[in-house]
Amino acid sequence: MAGVFDNPVLPYFAFYATVVVLKTMAMSFLTSLNRLSKGVFANPEDVGFSPGKGKIAADESIERVRRCHLNDLENVIPFVLVGLLYTASGPSLSSALLHFRIFTGARIFHTIAYLFALPQPSRALGFFVGVIATVSMAYNVLSAAKC
Template identity: 30%
Template sequence: MALLSLENPVFATYVIAAALMVLKVMGQGWMTVYRMQKTNSGLASPEDVQSGLLNKAPDPAQLEINDYVDRSRRMHRNDLENIPAFWVAGFLFVMVDPALWLAQALMYGFVATRLAHFLAYATRQTHEVRATFYTIGSLIVIYMALHVLWVAIA
């Protein structure tokens, strides 16, 4: 069986987890846009306060930080700082043909930590709560990368 085939359950696990993370990253961007539209604020760049179809009454105050919008933007930035490393480490992990149980635990564990991180951020939990989920997800990605190195060097 080819490693990069959906017949390989490890690769199928990666494909599912990676696709969910694509949806998370893209969905978070759309959530930010929704929040900007809902509040008519939190715009990011000076050119955003020009008149147009979506901004019929531009106002420089629209550039002021709006925590409702900025919180979503911070969540998006956090995703962009963490999820690409998972995509790379997860793909490399597939290439070393790990045990299915290990791949599922790590990859679905990462997805679960990103969902938990999102919920913690969206509901304004303490930094310690968010950091716990970040740490678990980060350690998963680090483990996968170290596992790949170990197999590649051995």
């Protein structure tokens, strides 16, 4: 019986899952960097970190990064969880790579479209393509389940 670590899909899943998780983590740092550079903070206790006079306010560019980060959390976590189950379900390597690459590319494109305010439907396309990849993996997991 082959073990989980003998699964030829697992290293590829690990790679693409790590890419999108690191991208999601980078959004936290980008939000903080924007807050510091603009001196705009969400909490009163954070104002002391500002080199000049900080203020409590909303800034559209900071909020845009924050919303993009929240959208990543809503999509990357399901991808990682469903992708792990999908990897364990024994998909073909070519099918798995297609799903992983489409999702990762869609999330990177979504972030670019969000941060640079590209006209719609660019951001929506990035979002829906990623969701479709995750739903497709979920469908394959459910189809392979022996219930």
